[in-house]
Amino acid sequence: MSHVPVLLKEAIDFLAVQRGGTYIDATVGLGGHSYEIAKRLGAPGHLIGLDKDPAALEIARKKLVVSGSSLVDGEPDWPTITLLHRSFAEIAKGQRPATIDGVLADVGVSSLQLDDSTRGFSFQADGPLDMRMDPRGERTAEQVVNHLDERQLADVIYEFGEERRSRRIARAICRSRPIRSTAHLADVISAAARPMNSEQRRIHPATRTFQALRIFVNRELDDLRALLKAAPRILKPGGRVVVISFHSLEDRIVKDAFREGSKEGYFRVLTKKPITATEEESDRNPRARSAKLRAAEKI
Numbered sequence: 182m183s184h185v186p187v188l189l190k191e192a193i194d195f196l197a198v199q200r201g202g203t204y205i206d207a208t209v210g211l212g213g214h215s216y217e218i219a220k221r222l223g224a225p226g227h228l229i230g231l232d233k234d235p236a237a238l239e240i241a242r243k244k245l246v247v248s249g250s251s252l253v254d255g256e257p258d259w260p261t262i263t264l265l266h267r268s269f270a271e272i273a274k275g276q277r278p279a280t281i282d283g284v285l286a287d288v289g290v291s292s293l294q295l296d297d298s299t300r301g302f303s304f305q306a307d308g309p310l311d312m313r314m315d316p317r318g319e320r321t322a323e324q325v326v327n328h329l330d331e332r333q334l335a336d337v338i339y340e341f342g343e344e345r346r347s348r349r350i351a352r353a354i355c356r357s358r359p360i361r362s363t364a365h366l367a368d369v370i371s372a373a374a375r376p377m378n379s380e381q382r383r384i385h386p387a388t389r390t391f392q393a394l395r396i397f398v399n400r401e402l403d404d405l406r407a408l409l410k411a412a413p414r415i416l417k418p419g420g421r422v423v424v425i426s427f428h429s430l431e432d433r434i435v436k437d438a439f440r441e442g443s444k445e446g447y448f449r450v451l452t453k454k455p456i457t458a459t460e461e462e463s464d465r466n467p468r469a470r471s472a473k474l475r476a477a478e479k480i
Contacts, residue, residue: 185466186213188425188474191456192285193217195423195476201225202282205415207269207408208232210291212241218285219245219260226260233268233315233399237293268315270400270407276415283420284412288405289427290314290395292468302395304367304387310360312398322394323361331355341402341430342393346374350390367391392428405431409438413447416479421451423476432473439477451476 186192192214198204198221206215209230219228230245232238245262267274269286294300298308301322310323329337335351338344353373360366370387396402405426412422426432432455442448455473463470 185468186210186217187287187466187469187472188456188458188462189214189217191474192287192423192425193221195451195456195474196283196285196421198222199282203227203229203280204283204285205229205231205272205276205281207272207284207286208288209241209264210237210287211293212244214285214287215241215245218283219262222260223258224260228260228262230262230264231267231269231272232264233266234291234294235266235316236297237291238264238266240293266315268404270404272408273411273415278414279417279420281415281420282417284408284416284422285425286405286408286423287425288401288431298363301363302391304363304385304391307362307364310363310366312395314399318399320398322398325394325398326354326360326366327358337397338390338393340393341396342389342391343429344374344389344393347390349373363391396430402430402434405434406438409435413442413479418479420479421476422479423474425472425474427468427471427473432475435475439475442477447480448477449480451478 196218198218200221200223202222203226204218204222206218206228209215209232215228215230222228230241232241242264272284290302294302294314298306301308301311310321310326312322331351334354335347338350339347344350350370350373353369354360357369360369367387370390374386376386416422424435426435439448439450443450452475455475458469458472
């Protein structure tokens with residue numbers, strides 16, 4: 182499986198990795214960003230990687246611990262790697278205040294999750310309605326789709342998917358219950374929310390609803406707020422936090438947290454506007470098109 186980390190050079194540049202430092206990759210994923218951080222840390226450094234998804238951690242472990250090696254004067258020059266199965270919301274767990282040199286978070290769904298139809302994240306292939314990043318999570322998309330009442334479901338689709346046709350879609354879902362598969366759900370949404378104009382025709386009618394369900398099932402926005410609240414406590418002065426987000430809800434939360442930190446005097450914002458992918462990167466990696474990077478430094 183080819184995995185291309187998004188905004189890799191920009192993320193590493195803003196993180197300004199110091200040899201021998203301690204860094205947290207809060208969303209280690211398949212280890213693409215982590216590998217570049219580790220190369221710069223060298224043997225005195227420590228990289229801590231977190232992920233909700235045990236399948237991703239296993240792949241990252243092979244990349245970072247087993248195959249990760251770098252030599253200086255014939256001696257191994259690879260940092261200590263600690264990989265933890267936990268949400269980025271728990272970033273401060275076990276960390277003493279002001280001991281971390283940098284935090285990176287690439288939030289959202291990974292290619293590993295999207296490409297595996299058994300995980301139920303995508304409507305491109307039929308699969309069970311699961312959508313849990315952490316298989317230990319309490320609720321699945323199937324439970325949400327089949328048990329929320331119509332009004333609650335419409336609110337979820339509107340709030341987390343920014344879907345203006347949320348009421349119509351929720352009504353159609355409730356009338357079609359039980360819905361057990363991604364294909365069935367996508368068909369129900371497509372019939373209820375036929376594209377009315379060219380903008381709506383550009384994206385699949387189910388895109389925003391699937392996004393909403395995924396965010397709701399995984400409590401992604403709450404977790405992001407928890408990460409941003411904890412970061413200033415664990416960062417050393419001069420330490421940096423870099424966040425890559427993929428839709429406006431996440432980007433707004435990051436922008437507001439950095440702005441608030443600047444106003445309160447504990448953050449210096451390094452990105453007046455979000456950094457986006459070059460045309461070349463977007464062509465090479467379609468996922469990069471919607472990526473936005475923001476960075477701040479602890480004062």
